[in-house]
Amino acid sequence: MIKVPKKPLPSLLTIIGYPFAIALTIFSFFQVGFNLEDFKRNWENRKLVTNTLFNPKWEWAIENASQALLETIQIAILASILGCFIALPLSFYASRATNQTTITYLIYKSFLNFIRTIPDLFWAMLFTVAVGLGPFAGVLALIMFSMAIMGKLLSETIDSIDLGPLEAAKASGAKHNQAVFTSALPQILPNFTAYFLYIFELCIRASVILGLVGAGGVGRIIETQRIFLRFDRISPIIVLILVAVIAIEQFSVWLRRKIL
Amino acid sequence: MNIPKQPVNQRVLKYLITVLIVVGSIWSASGLEITPERFLTAPSKVWILITAMFPLDLSQEAIDRIVPKVGESLFIAWAGTVIGAIFSFPISFLAANNVSLNSFSRATKQVLNVIRAFPELILAFVLLPITGLGPLTGTLAVGIHSIGTLGKLSSEVIEGIDEGPLESIKSSGGTKLNELFFGVIPQVMPTITSYWLYRFEINLRASAVLGVVGAGGVGAELINQLRFRDFPRAGTVLVVTILMVLIVDTISAAIRRRIIKGREIKV
Numbered sequence: 001m002i003k004v005p006k007k008p009l010p011s012l013l014t015i016i017g018y019p020f021a022i023a024l025t026i027f028s029f030f031q032v033g034f035n036l037e038d039f040k041r042n043w044e045n046r047k048l049v050t051n052t053l054f055n056p057k058w059e060w061a062i063e064n065a066s067q068a069l070l071e072t073i074q075i076a077i078l079a080s081i082l083g084c085f086i087a088l089p090l091s092f093y094a095s096r097a098t099n100q101t102t103i104t105y106l107i108y109k110s111f112l113n114f115i116r117t118i119p120d121l122f123w124a125m126l127f128t129v130a131v132g133l134g135p136f137a138g139v140l141a142l143i144m145f146s147m148a149i150m151g152k153l154l155s156e157t158i159d160s161i162d163l164g165p166l167e168a169a170k171a172s173g174a175k176h177n178q179a180v181f182t183s184a185l186p187q188i189l190p191n192f193t194a195y196f197l198y199i200f201e202l203c204i205r206a207s208v209i210l211g212l213v214g215a216g217g218v219g220r221i222i223e224t225q226r227i228f229l230r231f232d233r234i235s236p237i238i239v240l241i242l243v244a245v246i247a248i249e250q251f252s253v254w255l256r257r258k259i260l
Numbered sequence: 261m262n263i264p265k266q267p268v269n270q271r272v273l274k275y276l277i278t279v280l281i282v283v284g285s286i287w288s289a290s291g292l293e294i295t296p297e298r299f300l301t302a303p304s305k306v307w308i309l310i311t312a313m314f315p316l317d318l319s320q321e322a323i324d325r326i327v328p329k330v331g332e333s334l335f336i337a338w339a340g341t342v343i344g345a346i347f348s349f350p351i352s353f354l355a356a357n358n359v360s361l362n363s364f365s366r367a368t369k370q371v372l373n374v375i376r377a378f379p380e381l382i383l384a385f386v387l388l389p390i391t392g393l394g395p396l397t398g399t400l401a402v403g404i405h406s407i408g409t410l411g412k413l414s415s416e417v418i419e420g421i422d423e424g425p426l427e428s429i430k431s432s433g434g435t436k437l438n439e440l441f442f443g444v445i446p447q448v449m450p451t452i453t454s455y456w457l458y459r460f461e462i463n464l465r466a467s468a469v470l471g472v473v474g475a476g477g478v479g480a481e482l483i484n485q486l487r488f489r490d491f492p493r494a495g496t497v498l499v500v501t502i503l504m505v506l507i508v509d510t511i512s513a514a515i516r517r518r519i520i521k522g523r524e525i526k527v
Contacts, residue, residue: 013518025342028335032395032476046390053386074288081285117505119465121381121472122482122498129486130309131302135292140302209381212472213483216292226385226473234386242377259273 052231061236065221069240072217073248075138075210076203082139083146083203084196087112091151095158098166098180112151120145120206124215135216138207145206146199157191158184193259197252204248208241313495322493326481330500333477334508336398336467341460343399344406349452351407352414359418359444369415375408380466384475395476402463402470413455414448421447454516461512468501 092098094108123141131137165183174182211219218241225233289295354360355368384401391397426443434442471479478501485494 013515017515024338028339028342031332031335032339032399043390049386049389071292074291077284078288078292078294081281113506114502117465117502117509118498119469121469121479122501125472125483125486126309126498127306130305131298136294136298136302139292139294205379209379212381222382222385229389231386238378238382242374245377259277 049229049231052229053235055232056236056239057232058236060233061240065218065237065240068211068218068221069237069244071135072207072210072219072241073204073244075135075142075217076200076207079139079142079207080146080196080200080203083143084150084192084199086143087147087150087154088192090147091154091158092180092184094151094155097158097161097163098184109155112148112155115144116148116152118144121209121213124210125213128214133214138210138215138217141210141215142203142206146203149199149202150195153195154188154192157188161187190259194256197256201245201249201252204245208245309491312491313498315492316496316499317490317492318496322496326478326493326497326500329471329478329481329497330468330504332395333467333471333479333501334464334504336395336402336470336477337460337463339399340402340406340467341456341463343403344410344459344463345456347403347407348410348414351411352418352452353440353444355411355415356418358421358423359440365415369412372408372411372415375404376412377408378405380405380470381473384470385473388473388475393474398467398470398475398477401475402467405466406459406463410455410459414452417448417451417455418444450519450522454519457512457516457519461509464505464508468505 090108090112093104094112096105099105099108120141123144124138127137127140128134131140161184165187166179169179169183170176207217207219209219211217211221212223214220218237222234222237225231225237351368351372355365355372357365360368380401383404384397387397387400391400421444425447426439429439429443467477469477469479471477471481472483474480478497482494482497482501485491485497
């Protein structure tokens with residue numbers, strides 16, 4: 001007879017976690033108001049959308065939205081480049097491997113964590129109030145957005161670099177900054193490039209919706225047509241966006257394979 | 261000392277990338293009519309906004325309005341994540357090319373790609389006339405988008421499993437279904453659950469934003485207060501949202517670490 005080892009008792013996390021998760025699920029569904037009555041009534045409105053959504057006005061969209069779509073792409077390019085390059089030095093300060101001073105480490109780390117908690121569109125709203133409506137607010141919002149993601153990803157990568165080269169550089173007389181520049185930076189550059197392309201894709205997606213709060217780009221046109229329920233004008237714009245997003249993604253996948 | 265030169269094509273690539281980055285940013289900046297001065301004056305303008313927010317509006321009335329809205333965002337995110345998790349789980353098996361048929365997997369992946377391409381907000385306002393103003397629309401939008409992203413991530417986890425256990429099940433007479441239940445699922449479950457939690461963290465930010473189009477949550481509150489130039493109250497909305505996101509992130513990250521690392525079992 002084979003001795004089967006006993007199954008370990010469930011941990012405290014499982015005992016509390018499962019009922020809590022189930023309770024939260026039930027409670028959430030009640031809270032978001034899954035009300036069949038309303039749903040049925042609103043379901044009759046579906047023609048409002050479906051009639052127009054699948055009847056796209058292509059000429060109108062191409063004529064009116066292509067300039068805005070270009071603006072969207074420009075916002076994403078500028079913001080992801082600036083955001084990522086601002087994040088590059090910051091992440092060295094926010095990593096234990098390259099910053100031994102606990103206080104500055106904690107300050108940079110919590111600064112990056114803090115800007116990560118604010119959603120991209122909240123940034124856009126705040127910047128539209130601060131610097132005025134228009135694409136500049138969108139650029140600033142996406143700079144914060146990409147800076148936060150790059151900071152987190154990159155500082156965690158720096159945490160796990162090989163410390164040997166850093167020590168070697170210091171042993172041969174390099175100052176701390178010099179050592180970081182010559183032996184830590186080259187180690188993370190491939191990661192930086194990969195993250196940059198990833199963040200650029202995220203920015204392209206995020207920049208589409210910036211216009212909803214007046215921060216420039218194609219979202220502005222979507223927002224004005226949405227108010228008038230002109231889904232026949234929105235649907236071709238959405239298709240245009242999809243084509244642009246997918247094309248840019250393919251380009252970035254190709255570039256990633258080329259570089260890395 | 262002889263330092264070996266970098267190979268030519270690598271150097272060319274390096275210059276090419278530098279040129280691409282510089283030209284790209286200049287082209288974008290000129291197209292958007294953004295000058296360096298605007299960047300230099302921006303911090304002072306942001307500072308004016310920040311000082312206008314303090315002291316925060318902590319009156320009872322403000323708290324009573326804002327906290328339930330923040331809670332609503334939390335519930336939208338959770339319910340949306342649950343929808344995403346429930347639907348993406350079976351779909352991810354169809355999409356994984358080592359479990360499902362090859363043609364099937366390719367088709368499912370394409371469907372997931374299309375779902376993923378729509379941002380939540382776009383989904384939300386297409387759904388809005390059908391499901392009505394309110395959190396239900398937000399939940400569905402978040403849920404549908406999560407199906408796309410979770411399906412992709414989970415199917416990649418399934419594709420990366422160790423085939424050994426499957427073989428041993430097969431050799432001891434297990435059926436295809438046995439392989440799935442005792443070979444695949446136990447291997448992928450920890451990673452997939454941690455992806456669910458990770459998605460919940462992302463959805464929390466997404467659902468906070470959804471209020472902008474009227475799909476429930478705290479976003480509507482923020483945009484209204486900013487429109488009416490009630491900055492102290494907008495500040496309160498921001499601070500409460502940030503606190504909630506920070507707390508949820510911390511808890512969720514701790515649980516994820518525990519799930520991935522596992523518990524130490526004394527034998």
